[in-house]
Amino acid sequence: MTKKQANTPISRRKFLKTSTMAVTGTAIAYGAVSVPLLRSDKLFLRPPGALDEKLFLASCIKCGQCLQVCPPQVIELAGISQGFGIGTPYITPRHGGCILCSGLPCVLACPTGALNHDLSLGKDAEMGLAVITNPDTCLSVRGINDLVYRLENLQKKSASSPNSTELKEILASLIKKLTQDEKKAWQNKFALSDISDNALLSILKQSENVDLKWIINFAGSCGQAQKACQVCLEECPLKDEKPIVFINKTNPDTGKKYVWPSVRKTCVGCGVCEEKCPTPAASVKITARLKWSEKQADNETRKDNLT
Template identity: 30%
Template structure:
């Protein structure tokens, strides 16, 4: 008997060349990259929504936040005229504030080195203004009781600063870290040798701000926040009893505070013991 014939063999698949395999892999990775980019851009659209309530310290004379955002055309004129480069433009993580000017006072505060608040003079739309137009409300606690006195102009015929409202208020956020409250002094560079922030020092040059690191201190009791505040009677050291009944010399923020942030910039402890709360209102 004849043996059954072997079943016909299937033709072998042609071998895939290395070049074709690499091409297919590149195409796959390209598709994955495109898909990731589309998803990423979609999620990026939520950034303005997520950060819409992120509060930034605005330059002096800024309108209330919603009015400011709708009035500012992001031209950058205020940035150009600031003598200490305190004003920066918002990045993508600022959401609806993208391209809008703000101040990070820990890195560089507004010390009013220009005397005339040049950012207001440079603003073409009134987003920064010396006085709000009558149809805009002034929030209770934002209006200053009197024109603030600029220490640098104390000997001038007109010593006040042309501001009607504050943009924030300084707060003692970490009293336990405050050197004055601990009864300690301070010696050296307020923020270290690497810090690039600038200020004007009247005993050096009224019109030329210098790096803070170039002006070291030797203080028996730290009072940097009071000493360097550019506004008269905005902050002072007072003896205050703590919860345990111990009297400590304590920085006390007063009504003339405009929220410039100099106290925050010069505070030598990390994190800072005193900070400016943007858009905060004065409460007697």
């Protein structure tokens, strides 16, 4: 090695990669990967880059570094109640999906490479796959607009004093989707000075009891309401990769038309769609570790069994 080479600082990723190989190699040498594992049918959704489950369990030293650097704080450590892999990190999508944040800090922070340091882009994460598990409740399939649905639910819960945080969140989404004319109608109703998003949202400060009935009628009649829910795609951190597309279908028995959210190969199973799905129980759920190719093979087998 030349003096120059000896003095060249190695990159953090390269250092981590080297140390990963060393730790994994040591684990294998000492038979750590054959440590008997308590069995469970349920697979945890692991942070991005997690090695195959057995190797992951052998390599993870339960240090919690990944959890500490995660900006949205979506990583938890398994407790005794989880039954196996105690102390290992996992994500509960309904509580908060992984946003595949830039640079994948959890991966960089992992000292052993249990989260594989070869992974540098969220779009290559392969954590699992989104599956439409409850098509009967899916608003897209039912042709229902998500914002109108959420406003109506808010009204059912408490029309006189709806949850202000939730109402603000819904109105902010609605306002972003209004046309100029619709914004003007809103401005006239509440005598607002202009039609900026902030001005429209200021109706929440005007009085204690916002006119929820008027807002629901308004939301139900505006152009946006004609569109059925697409929240899973809208909130997806990889939406430009089109991991979900909405396909027009017809029920062969009833002839009824509906829209089916079809999950594509570019889905990495981050869980944000499950977190954000507006139905009471998520209509889309993540199957941890499921790969697109396996799902396709499963679909083909089902088709063969039906013919």
